[in-house]
Amino acid sequence: MDRIPSIKKMVDLSQELYHLCPVLPAFEPPKLDYICIGPRDGWKLEQITMNLHTATHMDAPAHLGEFDKTLDQFPLDQFQGRLVLVNVSTKSAGEPIVVSDITPYCNQLAADAIVLFYTGWGEKRAWTKEWIYESPYLSNEAAQYLVNHQVKAVGIDHFSIGGTGHDNEETHRILLGAGIWIAEGLQLNDTELLQGEWHVFAMPVKIRDSSGAPARIVALQWTC
Amino acid sequence: MDRIPSIKKMVDLSQELYHLCPVLPAFEPPKLDYICIGPRDGWKLEQITMNLHTATHMDAPAHLGEFDKTLDQFPLDQFQGRLVLVNVSTKSAGEPIVVSDITPYCNQLAADAIVLFYTGWGEKRAWTKEWIYESPYLSNEAAQYLVNHQVKAVGIDHFSIGGTGHDNEETHRILLGAGIWIAEGLQLNDTELLQGEWHVFAMPVKIRDSSGAPARIVALQWTC
Numbered sequence: 001m002d003r004i005p006s007i008k009k010m011v012d013l014s015q016e017l018y019h020l021c022p023v024l025p026a027f028e029p030p031k032l033d034y035i036c037i038g039p040r041d042g043w044k045l046e047q048i049t050m051n052l053h054t055a056t057h058m059d060a061p062a063h064l065g066e067f068d069k070t071l072d073q074f075p076l077d078q079f080q081g082r083l084v085l086v087n088v089s090t091k092s093a094g095e096p097i098v099v100s101d102i103t104p105y106c107n108q109l110a111a112d113a114i115v116l117f118y119t120g121w122g123e124k125r126a127w128t129k130e131w132i133y134e135s136p137y138l139s140n141e142a143a144q145y146l147v148n149h150q151v152k153a154v155g156i157d158h159f160s161i162g163g164t165g166h167d168n169e170e171t172h173r174i175l176l177g178a179g180i181w182i183a184e185g186l187q188l189n190d191t192e193l194l195q196g197e198w199h200v201f202a203m204p205v206k207i208r209d210s211s212g213a214p215a216r217i218v219a220l221q222w223t224c
Numbered sequence: 225m226d227r228i229p230s231i232k233k234m235v236d237l238s239q240e241l242y243h244l245c246p247v248l249p250a251f252e253p254p255k256l257d258y259i260c261i262g263p264r265d266g267w268k269l270e271q272i273t274m275n276l277h278t279a280t281h282m283d284a285p286a287h288l289g290e291f292d293k294t295l296d297q298f299p300l301d302q303f304q305g306r307l308v309l310v311n312v313s314t315k316s317a318g319e320p321i322v323v324s325d326i327t328p329y330c331n332q333l334a335a336d337a338i339v340l341f342y343t344g345w346g347e348k349r350a351w352t353k354e355w356i357y358e359s360p361y362l363s364n365e366a367a368q369y370l371v372n373h374q375v376k377a378v379g380i381d382h383f384s385i386g387g388t389g390h391d392n393e394e395t396h397r398i399l400l401g402a403g404i405w406i407a408e409g410l411q412l413n414d415t416e417l418l419q420g421e422w423h424v425f426a427m428p429v430k431i432r433d434s435s436g437a438p439a440r441i442v443a444l445q446w447t448c
Contacts, residue, residue, distance in 0.1 A: 003420070003421040003445075003446060003448075004306055004421055004423045004446060005229045005446055005448050007301065007304070010300040010301055010304075011300075012300055012430070014430045015430070016296065016430055016431070016432045017429060017430060017431045017432065018431070018432035018433070019432075021432075027259055027269070027271075028271075032431075035251055035275060038286065038289075038291035038435070039291060042288065042289075042393075043287060043288055043435075044286050044287055044288070044291055044435040045251070045275065045276070045277060045287070045435060046275075046276045046431075046434055046435060047251075047252075047273065047274065047275055047276070048272075048273070048274060048276060048431070049271065049272070049273040050271065050272060051259060051269065051270075051271055052269070052270045052271070052272060053269060055429075055430070056430065062262065062268050063267060063268055063269070064266065064267055064268070065262075065266075067262035067263060067268055072240065076234040076235075076236055076442055077231065077234055080231070080234075082228055169266075196227070197227040197228055199228045201425060201427065203425065203427035203439075203440035203442065204440060205241060205279075205429060205438045205439070205440060206236070206238045206239070206240055206241060206279070206280065206440060207240070207241045207242070207256075207270075207272070208240045208241065208242035208243075209242070210270055211262070211267075211268040211269060211270060214429045214438075215427075215429070215440070216427035216428060216429060216430060216439070216440070218300055218427065221227075222227060222228065222229055224227075224229050224448050
């Protein structure tokens with residue numbers, strides 16, 4: 001018997017990282033430089049300078065308040081789980097995601113759940129005021145609801161799970177304070193994700209003592 | 225029926241990335257800075273400046289010669305496969321890995337094989353002449369042997385699959401020229417890897433047009 005299960009589909013939930021790509025505008029966007037230029041030097045080699053919370057990335061509790069709980073301390077098993085995709089793409093600009101948006105999914109909220117919110121802001125990613133400031137965001141009450149259900153992780157297709165307004169810090173604090181990692185900067189628009197069971201793997205770069213890290217985040221369907 | 229298979233074990237094949245960690249010494253080692261210091265600023269946030277081929281990373285064909293075949297172009301499915309762990313930890317310093325080291329594994333070399341060479345240099349990782357210059361390395365002939373067997377990927381627990389001597393460039397050219405990605409900077413010393421079937425996931429940061437990228441690389445055993 002084949003002991004490695006067969007993959008039916010893989011979907012990338014990650015955004016591209018590139019020179020000056022849109023990010024949280026309070027800090028410098030990433031900069032890419034050549035160290036070696038291929039046709040000139042034989043080898044092609046680049047250098048990047050970036051905030052660790054750039055493009056698709058994960059936040060550890062150390063990002064806010066729990067400064068000693070860094071991302072490299074999480075057991076690998078915490079970085080995979082069952083996708084619970086919450087479709088909130090009908091929200092208006094700047095509208096909070098509230099408990100009643102999540103209750104239809106409540107029987108899926110368990111210790112293996114990676115709850116990702118599809119707002120549609122992944123497709124809007126650009127240096128625009130709309131993309132930066134008008135995303136739907138997870139309200140404090142909805143964050144606490146997820147904590148109460150002891151989910152494994154929470155994510156969103158925007159650079160901030162809590163948006164850019166008044167609720168942001170407390171939404172982060174509720175999730176991170178409960179030891180839940182957060183994925184931000186996702187791309188969740190593949191309609192295949194709406195059908196069947198999906199397994200999420202969120203693989204952050206293993207950076208020592210860090211508050212977060214860039215990550216490749218993917219969803220898989222298995223045939224077994 | 226549960227459509228997500230159960231994980232029996234997960235092993236991290238990745239090295240830590242940290243300020244001034246040992247890397248290919250021809251270029252600057254990574255630098256980490258604080259943007260926000262947690263206890264002072266409320267949030268903890270770091271910036272990194274690094275060569276994209278730092279710590280555990282993957283090389284695309286664009287790294288040498290095939291400048292238009294960048295890592296972001298690989299289908300996700302190419303980033304997972306069946307582990308073939310070739311134990312060459314009895315090699316002396318600077319000794320080449322040759323075809324006869326691989327022939328005992330030849331019935332495992334197929335299109336789903338991710339062939340990783342365990343030299344023991346992962347445990348030696350430090351700013352020493354030994355670690356930098358004396359690793360066992362994949363010879364040109366052994367690289368060509370792997371290409372002939374059409375394996376999916378090749379990796380090693382040192383920063384350079386071809387070492388730092390005369391064979392290095394050609395070993396890279398043989399593998400990358402055949403469209404095979406390379407994993408470098410691995411940690412392969414977990415003895416559990418020697419028993420049973422292992423599934424490798426190598427997840428690089430999705431950097432546009434890049435010659436390579438830092439990656440989290442893990443091995444899994446399934447119960448199904």
